[in-house]
Amino acid sequence: MCCFFLAPCLVLLAVLLLSSGADALQVIDGSVTVVQGDTAILPCKLRLTDSTEDLIQITWQRRTREKPSNDNFITVGPSQETRFVNGRDDRFKYIGNFNDKNGTLQLSNVALKDEGSYTCIFTLFPSGNQKTEIPLKVTVPPFTNVKENLPTLGTEEVLFATCTAAGSKPPAEVRWLTGALGDKVRTTTNSIQYDNGTTTTVSSLFGVPTREISGQWVQCVISGDFLTKEISLPFTIQVYFSPTEVNISLISEDTFECVAEANPKAKYNWSRSGQPLLESAVKVEGAKLQLLSLTSGLNGLYRCEASNPHGSKHSQLYVHVASGTCSTAWTLFGLLVSFNVIGAAVWGLSKSGYFKKRYHLVSKDSKNGTNSQREILQEKDLNCLSRGSQLTAVESRNG
Numbered sequence: 001m002c003c004f005f006l007a008p009c010l011v012l013l014a015v016l017l018l019s020s021g022a023d024a025l026q027v028i029d030g031s032v033t034v035v036q037g038d039t040a041i042l043p044c045k046l047r048l049t050d051s052t053e054d055l056i057q058i059t060w061q062r063r064t065r066e067k068p069s070n071d072n073f074i075t076v077g078p079s080q081e082t083r084f085v086n087g088r089d090d091r092f093k094y095i096g097n098f099n100d101k102n103g104t105l106q107l108s109n110v111a112l113k114d115e116g117s118y119t120c121i122f123t124l125f126p127s128g129n130q131k132t133e134i135p136l137k138v139t140v141p142p143f144t145n146v147k148e149n150l151p152t153l154g155t156e157e158v159l160f161a162t163c164t165a166a167g168s169k170p171p172a173e174v175r176w177l178t179g180a181l182g183d184k185v186r187t188t189t190n191s192i193q194y195d196n197g198t199t200t201t202v203s204s205l206f207g208v209p210t211r212e213i214s215g216q217w218v219q220c221v222i223s224g225d226f227l228t229k230e231i232s233l234p235f236t237i238q239v240y241f242s243p244t245e246v247n248i249s250l251i252s253e254d255t256f257e258c259v260a261e262a263n264p265k266a267k268y269n270w271s272r273s274g275q276p277l278l279e280s281a282v283k284v285e286g287a288k289l290q291l292l293s294l295t296s297g298l299n300g301l302y303r304c305e306a307s308n309p310h311g312s313k314h315s316q317l318y319v320h321v322a323s324g325t326c327s328t329a330w331t332l333f334g335l336l337v338s339f340n341v342i343g344a345a346v347w348g349l350s351k352s353g354y355f356k357k358r359y360h361l362v363s364k365d366s367k368n369g370t371n372s373q374r375e376i377l378q379e380k381d382l383n384c385l386s387r388g389s390q391l392t393a394v395e396s397r398n399g
């Protein structure tokens with residue numbers, strides 16, 4: 001009978017004692033969260049109005065990842081002197097006030113190993129010890145990057161890039177914003193957790209490496225509790241390919257330009273078959289070949305090679321300069337037999353009192369053998385050049 005009443009009373013008494021003990025200590029925040037490398041304040045202040053209690057000592061204990069047993073590590077005496085118990089660690093600094101019964105401790109350059117529980121103990125006379133525990137949480141922001149996988153043109157799905165958030169705590173969320181690409185791309189996400197509590201999260205972006213997808217802009221977004229705002233890593237999908245067809249076209253009266261689609265951009269090299277380029281008569285500037293003077297010394301086959309690290313391709317241009325009479329029209333003929341294998345372009349001009357230019361382009365599809373013709377007419381009045389001359393250029397293309 002007695003025990004039936006007594007047991008609940010004892011429990012109640014214990015609860016009252018515990019809560020009065022906790023009430024005596026004021027902790028500004030029950031738990032402290034700090035970013036690795038920052039400074040943590042471990043607040044602890046005794047809210048004891050009873051001045052008959054004398055404070056003898058403040059003791060700090062800790063139980064951390066590094067030291068899993070609860071050990072004393074700092075004591076503070078009445079003259080504010082701080083004593084390290086198990087080895088000195090100058091990152092800890094007592095910033096409280098002993099007379100004020102304030103035990104607050106500062107820890108600078110917080111490391112992951114410092115994570116754990118810190119106990120602040122006030123040794124009072126005559127009542128004994130009063131203590132409180134402050135959990136310290138350490139967050140670690142991730143190292144982030146997007147790594148390109150250098151895909152080349154193809155029809156099978158490949159990995160375009162990986163986005164990594166390495167060594168974060170808590171784990172990062174990594175996702176791709178692929179906008180209009182929709183289901184043309186696919187993503188997968190994996191993570192590995194390490195013993196020290198950090199996690200590496202990797203998200204991969206896959207798709208078919210087509211010409212169309214190259215140049216598309218996507219973003220890898222990394223978020224987590226360690227950050228106040230998300231990290232956005234923009235990324236442009238690149239699909240690499242060697243120069244495709246090489247086109248030679250006339251871009252002004254006397255200048256040809258070589259154009260090839262390639263990724264990365266092609267470098268161009270003009271050369272002349274069998275002999276060096278005539279430096280006095282032609283000028284080469286990157287993709288451009290300029291004929292400085294129309295002399296028969298120019299006659300011959302010129303070759304433009306477009307190349308990048310993935311391969312090269314070339315086209316040829318046949319130049320023939322013939323003397324002619326000063327007729328009324330300067331006609332320019334460009335014959336381009338293009339597409340897959342062979343092509344030829346004939347370009348002729350004659351000069352006269354009235355400078356008329358005509359660009360005549362014939363395209364021939366070597367697959368079905370039919371000719372399609374395109375004509376580009378340009379007419380201009382210019383001064384007559386004393387002597388007429390005629391230039392014929394034949395372009396032939398090799399695959």
Ligand SMILES: *[C@@H]1O[C@H](CO)[C@@H](O)[C@H](O)[C@H]1NC(C)=O
Pocket residue numbers: 045095096097102103104
């Ligand atoms: C205890 O000391 C710290 C550091 O000096 C101070 O920031 C804090 O306000 C003090 N606590 C109280 C309750 O006075």
Ligand SMILES: *[C@@H]1O[C@H](CO)[C@@H](O)[C@H](O)[C@H]1NC(C)=O
Pocket residue numbers: 112140167194195196197198
């Ligand atoms: C956690 O462990 C991993 C793997 O051992 C290591 O690469 C990383 O640097 C560690 N992180 C911290 C903050 O100590």
Ligand SMILES: *[C@@H]1O[C@H](CO)[C@@H](O)[C@H](O)[C@H]1NC(C)=O
Pocket residue numbers: 245246247259260261338
């Ligand atoms: C080359 O010329 C063909 C025919 O005019 C055209 O379809 C193609 O787009 C051109 N290629 C480049 C790289 O300019």
Ligand SMILES: *[C@@H]1O[C@H](CO)[C@@H](O)[C@H](O)[C@H]1NC(C)=O
Pocket residue numbers: 269270271305
């Ligand atoms: C350009 O092409 C010619 C002939 O193929 C070659 O001899 C020369 O080395 C090339 N120049 C460059 C800069 O690649």
